[in-house]
Each structure stands twice: as C-alpha cells, then as structure tokens.
Amino acid sequence: MLRRQSSLECAAAGGALAALWLYLRRRRRDITLTYLDAKGSAEATRLALTIGRVPFRDERLSYAEVALLRDELPFGQVPTLRVGDEMYCQSAAILRYAGRCAGLFPSDPESQLRCEMVLECIAEIGRDLLPLWYKSVLRRDPTTGAPGVPLTQAQVQKVRNSVSTSYMPVGFRRLEKILGERTYFCGERLTIADLAFFVDATQIMEGTFLADTGVGPAVLLDCPNLRALRERVAARDDVAAYYRAEATRPTQRAAPMRRASPSA
Numbered sequence: 001m002l003r004r005q006s007s008l009e010c011a012a013a014g015g016a017l018a019a020l021w022l023y024l025r026r027r028r029r030d031i032t033l034t035y036l037d038a039k040g041s042a043e044a045t046r047l048a049l050t051i052g053r054v055p056f057r058d059e060r061l062s063y064a065e066v067a068l069l070r071d072e073l074p075f076g077q078v079p080t081l082r083v084g085d086e087m088y089c090q091s092a093a094i095l096r097y098a099g100r101c102a103g104l105f106p107s108d109p110e111s112q113l114r115c116e117m118v119l120e121c122i123a124e125i126g127r128d129l130l131p132l133w134y135k136s137v138l139r140r141d142p143t144t145g146a147p148g149v150p151l152t153q154a155q156v157q158k159v160r161n162s163v164s165t166s167y168m169p170v171g172f173r174r175l176e177k178i179l180g181e182r183t184y185f186c187g188e189r190l191t192i193a194d195l196a197f198f199v200d201a202t203q204i205m206e207g208t209f210l211a212d213t214g215v216g217p218a219v220l221l222d223c224p225n226l227r228a229l230r231e232r233v234a235a236r237d238d239v240a241a242y243y244r245a246e247a248t249r250p251t252q253r254a255a256p257m258r259r260a261s262p263s264a
Contacts, residue, residue, distance in 0.1 A: 031056040033094070035079040036066065039203060041091035042079040044195040045098045051190075051238045052102020067145055076142055092123060099192035111186045118178060118185045118193035122200065125171040129215065131159045168219040176223040184229070190236070198233040201226065 033049070035042035037060035049056045061069070061078070070076050074089040081087070081094045088094060096119075099105035106112045130139060135156055138148030151159070175197070179185055185193040203209035205217050205227075220227055233239055 029084055030082075032059055032082040033057070033079060034059040034061065034082070036061060036063065039199060042094075043199045044192060045079065045081075045091070045095045047195050047199070047239065047242060048095065048098040048102045048104050048192050050242050051195075052098075052104060054098070054101045070145060077140075092119065095119075095192055095196065104190060104192050104195070106186055106189075106191060111191075114186050115191050115193045118175070119196055121171070121175055121178070122193075122196050125168060125175075126200065128163050128167045128171070132156065132163060132215075164215055164219060168215060169222065172220055172223050172226060176226050179225050179229060181225070183232070190233070194229065194233055197226070198230055198239075201230040202234065205230065 031049070031054065033042060033045060033056055046058060048054075066073075066078055073080055074087055077089070079091050079094055080089050081097065083097075088097070096105065106115050131137060131151060134140065134147040136147035136150045140146065141148050182188075184190050185197070200209060201220065204215060204220060207216050209215050
C-alpha cells in the first residue's frame with residue numbers, strides 16, 4: 001500500500017515537473033511583437049508581457065514600413081506576433097495569448113467568461129470610432145491600403161457628435177455597471193481586461209485617444225468607478241515601472257520579416 005502511494009506521489013510530482021518544464025520552455029520561446037511606434041492596438045499586449053516578465057522583442061515600425069510589408073503580413077496589417085518561426089495576427093488573439101503567458105488571464109471558466117465579456121465590450125466601443133479614424137465607411141482597402149468609401153467632412157462631424165455624446169458615454173456607463181465596486185473587472189486580480197481598458201481610458205483622459213477623432217474625457221464623466229480603476233492600474237509598481245522605461249526607450253528594430261518591394 002505504501003509502495004503504491006509512493007508511486008502515485010512520484011507520478012504526480014513527475015507530472016508537475018513536466019508541466020513546469022513546458023511552461024518554462026514556452027516562456028523562453030523567441031517572441032517578437034510588431035506594431036507601429038504608438039500605443040494603439042499593441043500597448044495592452046506590451047504591458048501584459050512586461051508585467052508577466054515574458055521576454056519579447058518589441059519591434060516598432062513606421063506607417064511607410066508597414067505599407068511595404070503589407071503583402072507579407074498574415075492579414076495585411078499590424079500588430080503581428082512571431083512565436084518561434086510562426087507569425088500570428090489579430091490584436092485580440094495576440095492579447096489573449098500574452099495574457100495566458102503572463103498569468104493575466106483567469107483560470108476558472110466563469111472568470112474567463114467575464115474577462116472575455118469585458119474585452120468584447122471594450123472592442124465594441126472602439127469599433128464605433130473606426131469611421132472617425134479612417135474618415136470612411138469601411139476600413140482600409142485590403143489591396144490599396146486606402147480608406148474605403150470616404151466620408152464627407154459633414155458626415156465625419158455627424159459621426160463625431162454621435163460617438164462623443166451617445167455611443168461612447170453609453171458604452172462606458174454600461175461597462176461601469178459591469179465593474180461595480182470590484183477592485184478589478186474579475187475581482188481582486190489584475191487581468192488583460194483591466195489593461196485593455198486602462199490603455200484606452202488613459203489616452204481618453206489625456207486627450208490623445210485617436211487624437212483626430214475629437215473624443216475627450218467627457219465620455220467618462222459619469223463613470224467614477226472606471227476612472228478609479230484607471231488610476232488604480234496606473235499606480236501599480238509594475239505599470240509605473242513600464243512607463244518609466246518607456247520614457248527612455250530607444251526604438252527597437254528586430255527586422256524578423258523580409259522587406260517587400262516599394263510597389264507592394
């Protein structure tokens with residue numbers, strides 16, 4: 001009986017060690033995050049990987065460089081994440097991967113559902129801004145890279161008024177109810193949902209959120225809990241350390257991708 005128990009304990013220990021080895025191996029995998037030299041759709045991922053102490057290469061490109069690479073990018077746009085020899089795209093998928101690697105994605109199904117729900121709410125609010133960002137009905141043309149179906153200046157102004165006075169304030173008030181009196185969206189532990197909100201809210205409060213859209217702090221006026229959450233995340237030692245390092249960061253050029261010809 002004792003031998004059997006000892007064998008089971010050894011097997012369990014062996015399984016735990018194997019899981020730990022796989023985890024550490026994944027953390028050591030060569031990771032390159034490629035995006036513009038801006039916060040945009042990659043800042044929450046940068047924060048997550050940094051907070052979780054997951055080593056990664058932070059490659060930041062100009063718009064011109066992205067245009068030259070368009071045909072080589074999986075979906076013709078950034079951000080991308082290269083893990084080993086494989087390249088992945090879509091900012092939401094990349095953020096979730098970063099959250100899992102960094103230990104910033106919940107482990108139980110209900111908390112995962114809550115985290116995903118908040119991320120989707122934030123993404124939905126952000127999608128309302130696309131016509132203002134591109135000054136068009138559609139996003140960039142996948143062939144030419146030009147904005148699709150341009151809006152007139154009068155139409156842009158109507159969209160700006162609607163987004164600033166209705167769509168975004170209502171969206172954030174609903175998100176305020178979801179947060180309630182919790183410390184973070186999923187309870188007492190920081191997750192990528194909090195980082196995604198923090199990145200957008202900080203730019204809104206600073207007046208730098210997609211600067212040409214006209215969106216300002218007024219959209220968060222009726223959301224004291226959300227504003228407090230933003231301040232709580234900003235006050236964390238790991239977040240503050242990240243932005244201190246950012247203030248002195250030289251642009252990194254990892255160049256993991258071959259440059260396309262200027263005609264691309």
